[in-house]
Amino acid sequence: MGTAQQTSRQHLISQVLLTEFTAPEPKDGSLQLLPFDLHNPGRVHKRMPTSRCGWVKDFVAVDSPSVEALWGDVERRVPAALAAVHAGTPFADPLHVDVLRDLVVLHYVRSLHYRDVHTDSVERARTRLIAKVITQYPEQLRLEALRETGLYLSGPAALGAFAERLIERSTVMRDRESGMLFRTSIEDTFHKMRDLASTRRLEVITPETGQFLIGDNPALTLRVKESRTMYGMAFGDAQTLILPIGPKHLLSLGPEDVTLTVPRSFVDRLNVVQIHAADRYVYLHPKSGLEPFVERAAQRRLAGDRTT
Template identity: 55%
Template sequence: MSNARKVSRQHLVSQVLLKRFTMLGAAGSGWQLIPFDLDHPDRHHKLKGPRECGWIQDFVAFDSGSVEDLWRQVENQAREAFDAVDAGTPFDNPDHAEILRDLVVLHLVRSHRYQKVHRDAFVKVREDVLHGLTQGYTDELRRVARRETGLHLTGPQALGAFAERLIESSEPAQDHVSGKLFRVSIEEMFQKVRAKVASWQLEVISPQQGQFLIGDTPAITLRRDNGGTQYGMAVGDATTIVLPIGPYHLIALGPQNRTFQVPKALVDELNAVQILAATRYVYFHPRSGLETFVNDGVRARSGR
């Protein structure tokens, strides 16, 4: 990998996907949608274009150019698959289902949620290593400290500080700081999840009434059972992964390729999950009339 080309402004929600929630604005304003700030629901939510929404600064800080190229390979094929969905022929070309499945995986992995999972895992490993060194290798730590500093460390506080210094100077810790570890991890996770769901089929869902909205963490694992709908579990524990791809279509990975409509109650439930899973923003069509629904969802979200 090369760090020669840096892309700082990185979309976690693809522009090609966000554009499907837009309408053509006033003269010269282009295609626009509503970005609703869940942290400030009472604020006036100005219309914005897809380029201004769904992005984060330096999400992948290391070798960002090459990882953006990887995502673009999926995103560049999405328009043709979207056209097939809109025409009611999503399965006429088998490639379209594969492209849409990859789009689901891309948004599941390239997400705020996965970034947090990665960071939490690194912190846990670091804590385990520190505990292991200070509890199981105290004599070795003292010898290394004496050799490197000339000091004879005795107390647990001094040994702990020296162990932390050793960990921080290690290659994995340095790679974590630079972002290299996350860069490698996110691509490996994309390929791993992609392989895991390769045999899952594609469901194309349309609302009988109402519209779908999309959050800033839009690909969501779901499990439905007698206890209701749960979200955010590991892929292996989920019964489906959903991704809205426009006001009138949502795709879900399931046991068979099919298209079907769902009642407004289920549309509302799926929209509510988008609100709950979002980090800060949800996006919707300017004429969807979803502002009141999202405001109600903010109250439910505050009780998570």
């Protein structure tokens, strides 16, 4: 049996999800959606197939087949669950609720936001470890430096440089450089988040009017305080975790399984959160009419205004 090959072009947004935001092209009937580049809001944005959207190169840089298989276990069950949402019966089958909740968790973990959090966390741990070694084991450092280099290190800068050199040779740091540490972390975090999310119920939210869009960091923790919508906090500090699953549906983890209809103002508010949280792109249904709305929000984002 052949060994699965490393996948370089890795979708962060499931194509089955992006397809919900597509419309058939008049010329050939191919399904396409509208990517909007938030770095260049004034440009002409062209429709594209889902295969060209929502992916990055080497997100998991090593042993990607194992995590692709993990994502695939969820994504294969999504079409039936989405069909139940469209039919207005998302809670009729408990398995549909489970897979939709897993879909939210998958997009929370398989994201550029999570990768940034992981990178920052590892760097902070590395910095703390260097400081700890210098403070608690200065003589051991000097002896090891003398053994390796023949030099006696006296000043804190020299000790720090040698401590950093030792730590960079550790298995953990080598795994960081190869990408193995991130691959292991993302898989472990998915399982932990899945367990945490299993204690929450599922809210299926539908607009009275208007449409949802989806950003390239689509699953977001949210907390509303004094009419202000905040996002990006730790899951344990959030009121909910949301994920748009189509122009007319958004999932939210809450206290009970329920279907909610929300006003246009609330839809706009959540769309602005998607725009602000995105790395670079949001994706629209081609007939949504949201381009002027997104362009205004993107211009405010470029100007540093991220209020919601």
